[in-house]
Amino acid sequence: MADELYFDYAATAPVRPEVRERMAEWLDIYGNPSSLHRMGMRAERALRRARDQVMQSLGARDGRVVFTGGGTEANNLAVYGVARAYAQRGRHIVTSAIEHPAVREAMADLEREGFEISYVRPNRRGDVSAEEVLRHVRDDTILVSVMHVNNETGAVLPVERIADELQAHPKVVFHVDGTQALGKIPVSLARTRIHLYAASGHKLGALKGVGALYVHGSLRLKPHVVGGGQEFGLRSGTENVLGALSFGEAASRAVREMESDVDAEQKRERLARALEELGYVLVNPDHHSPYILCAALPGARGEILVHAFEEKGLYVSAGSACSSGKHGREPSHVLTAMGVKPELALAAIRFSWHPGTRMSEIEHAIEVVRERTAWVKQALGIR
Amino acid sequence: MIYLDNAATTPLLPAVRAAMARYLDDAFGNPSSLHRPGREARQAVEEARRFFADWLGVSPRDLAFTSGGTESNNLALYGAYLAQRDGRNHIVTTAVEHHAVLEAVDRLRLLGADVTVVPVDSDGRVDPDDVVRALRPDTALVSVMLVNNEVGTIEPVAEIARRVRERDPGIVVHSDMVQALPVMRLSLAEMGVHLASFSAHKVHGPKGVGLIYVRSGTPFVSLAAGGQQEHRLRAGTEPVAGIVGFHAAMAELAAHFEDHVARLASLRDAMWERLRSVQGAYRNSPLDSAPSILNVGFRGLRNDRLLMRLDLEGIAASAGAACSAGSLEPSHVLRAMGREAEARESIRLSFAWQNTMEEIEIAAAIMSKIVESMRSRFTNS
Numbered sequence A: 001m002a003d004e005l006y007f008d009y010a011a012t013a014p015v016r017p018e019v020r021e022r023m024a025e026w027l028d029i030y031g032n033p034s035s036l037h038r039m040g041m042r043a044e045r046a047l048r049r050a051r052d053q054v055m056q057s058l059g060a061r062d063g064r065v066v067f068t069g070g071g072t073e074a075n076n077l078a079v080y081g082v083a084r085a086y087a088q089r090g091r092h093i094v095t096s097a098i099e100h101p102a103v104r105e106a107m108a109d110l111e112r113e114g115f116e117i118s119y120v121r122p123n124r125r126g127d128v129s130a131e132e133v134l135r136h137v138r139d140d141t142i143l144v145s146v147m148h149v150n151n152e153t154g155a156v157l158p159v160e161r162i163a164d165e166l167q168a169h170p171k172v173v174f175h176v177d178g179t180q181a182l183g184k185i186p187v188s189l190a191r192t193r194i195h196l197y198a199a200s201g202h203k204l205g206a207l208k209g210v211g212a213l214y215v216h217g218s219l220r221l222k223p224h225v226v227g228g229g230q231e232f233g234l235r236s237g238t239e240n241v242l243g244a245l246s247f248g249e250a251a252s253r254a255v256r257e258m259e260s261d262v263d264a265e266q267k268r269e270r271l272a273r274a275l276e277e278l279g280y281v282l283v284n285p286d287h288h289s290p291y292i293l294c295a296a297l298p299g300a301r302g303e304i305l306v307h308a309f310e311e312k313g314l315y316v317s318a319g320s321a322c323s324s325g326k327h328g329r330e331p332s333h334v335l336t337a338m339g340v341k342p343e344l345a346l347a348a349i350r351f352s353w354h355p356g357t358r359m360s361e362i363e364h365a366i367e368v369v370r371e372r373t374a375w376v377k378q379a380l381g382i383r
Numbered sequence B: 001m002i003y004l005d006n007a008a009t010t011p012l013l014p015a016v017r018a019a020m021a022r023y024l025d026d027a028f029g030n031p032s033s034l035h036r037p038g039r040e041a042r043q044a045v046e047e048a049r050r051f052f053a054d055w056l057g058v059s060p061r062d063l064a065f066t067s068g069g070t071e072s073n074n075l076a077l078y079g080a081y082l083a084q085r086d087g088r089n090h091i092v093t094t095a096v097e098h099h100a101v102l103e104a105v106d107r108l109r110l111l112g113a114d115v116t117v118v119p120v121d122s123d124g125r126v127d128p129d130d131v132v133r134a135l136r137p138d139t140a141l142v143s144v145m146l147v148n149n150e151v152g153t154i155e156p157v158a159e160i161a162r163r164v165r166e167r168d169p170g171i172v173v174h175s176d177m178v179q180a181l182p183v184m185r186l187s188l189a190e191m192g193v194h195l196a197s198f199s200a201h202k203v204h205g206p207k208g209v210g211l212i213y214v215r216s217g218t219p220f221v222s223l224a225a226g227g228q229q230e231h232r233l234r235a236g237t238e239p240v241a242g243i244v245g246f247h248a249a250m251a252e253l254a255a256h257f258e259d260h261v262a263r264l265a266s267l268r269d270a271m272w273e274r275l276r277s278v279q280g281a282y283r284n285s286p287l288d289s290a291p292s293i294l295n296v297g298f299r300g301l302r303n304d305r306l307l308m309r310l311d312l313e314g315i316a317a318s319a320g321a322a323c324s325a326g327s328l329e330p331s332h333v334l335r336a337m338g339r340e341a342e343a344r345e346s347i348r349l350s351f352a353w354q355n356t357m358e359e360i361e362i363a364a365a366i367m368s369k370i371v372e373s374m375r376s377r378f379t380n381s
């Protein structure tokens, strides 16, 4: 990957070298954590360490980490788990209009089952306000579920504010999809009233196919996948030990790396200015992750730029990975909710990187973008 | 350590580590991404899918990778039941299924399903007549495992599927084939099932990866909500390295399959040959069971003590399913077989690729010695 510029960290991150180095050692821990013999206990101990590492990375006390089969499943467990456990209390849920399909599809499913879902819209810049979220909370609301960082625009949602305000509604469970936040912005669960927090290993440099859901205190939840009763009864199935160990290690490393990335905002600013100069329209939420930048070149569909950049080894994406199907794209539901017109939404591309990305790589990417954009403009006759 | 708990999980094959390495390195992409790292990951996932489609005799379109055998069973049961529940509310399963099936069925009960649990005989075998007798006009789903994970009994799934189909082709048939994959050459089309579940870590692949077969046209809604991965059968970013490891493991087994199975049978037979002469020894696994599993007991000796002693002597075995509670519940399988007393005495020895005849001889000798010493202490005190 030496001469490649990977700017698609929001889709997935390369496996961290520290994780790769320990892989051989971890693969030797082959026991089933539920087995009572030595091989099983060794796996169980390793799993416990990984759980502690994730707890620490989340700045969490007073709760537990449940490993799942990915970020999608962690969110499914939270949303369905609350809906199934508290349906008697009420059937109303508040969420945002810009959630990832892992939450959005679960909500749509619950809606078909008769739950009432309020979707809070972002403003034109992509920000969602705490007041708007709170305004929708009612007596029969059982769950508020919003993401911490939006995967397409990088918008940071005011989850601490929402958590504070929700103290007036002690029975409402608050779930946060933190998949794009952990390791990118500070997360400190011990200081907030967040009950559930979902994360995914592969966004941090761990393996794909392992996720985690933080569950506060003794919050009651109905499991989504049932069976042998592993993971405190909240997620059955033989534990993905290797995945969990990679998650623990990657999460600790990612958080530390983020804390030492002091000029993160300058790097984003540098890229943003350069794109503007080239005629791109930026999606620029007031509150944003310093590692995601969404931009559109009016008149050029996203895929064209993606391919043009790739020819020079720069990898970005057109929207989120899971909406970029083979058979043409729908305009992003996130941008549409912000009031962006379909033509412009289809032109959107996403740059996403991580705390380890150096300013020199940003400069390098800008050079590629400059050269390729000129080429695309000429080919398409854009002025 | 002599590891004889391969039905709980198996060590990785060396070829698996090598195969996975590339997908932890520059082919790390998200299979849904359109660029080079994404395309390479996609290609690996599709190659694995084609391999399993070939091996199982089905179309690649009908296979989806999951996070394990438990998730596959959950997806299968929930998916087939929910897709039909307007017209059909009845489920038939057996008393000896894995907890992943039993618990999933319990959850469907809460959603309004009516469940018939078919008994087994003293070998742990289901009688197809019993299954057919249990069918009703509103039966949605029949779920019968192929190889039992505690005693190794092979269930007559093909015959059950055929007779269910003759009675009512609208009934969906699922089979948990997690323990069959390492020891049986499977042709799902011939078996006649609509849904089947598999797990990588039972065939020397990594934990946290599974496979589900959903025959085209089968009523199915996915329990996993989210992106459009895996033909919409299972949402979520695919465990790419795990899938590659699963593929590599099964390919290695498949390349030597008949020899591998014959070797397991000879290990199992050698073990029983040595243990049968130990005082009070009996065998719960039928003679025609899968070669990977030998369930035995020693009259009057508790299995928890025996297992502890074995562990101290460096032999890993178990009392049945690895159970998360960390305690030894008497096995529901042995009890269903009418072996109530045996359920507190029996242990499962399970064999795989890496085991050697020498290990079997050592383990058998140690076990005989332990049993004798436990007996003498028992009579002395």
Ligand SMILES: Cc1ncc(COP(=O)(O)O)c(C=O)c1O
Binding pocket: A010, A070, A071, A072, A073, A075, A100, A102, A147, A149, A150, A151, A177, A179, A180, A200, A201, A202, A209, A210, A211, A322, B235, B236, B237
């Ligand atoms: C915000 C958000 N939530 C959830 C997910 C799903 O996680 P996973 O890919 O591990 O299933 C993703 C990534 O795809 C995401 O960006």
Ligand SMILES: Cc1ncc(COP(=O)(O)O)c(C=O)c1O
Binding pocket: A236, A237, A238, B007, B008, B067, B068, B069, B070, B071, B073, B098, B100, B145, B147, B148, B149, B176, B178, B179, B199, B200, B201, B208, B209, B210
């Ligand atoms: C028969 C059977 N079904 C299902 C499973 C569950 O598979 P997994 O451990 O991959 O969740 C197992 C093993 O634990 C099993 O033996």
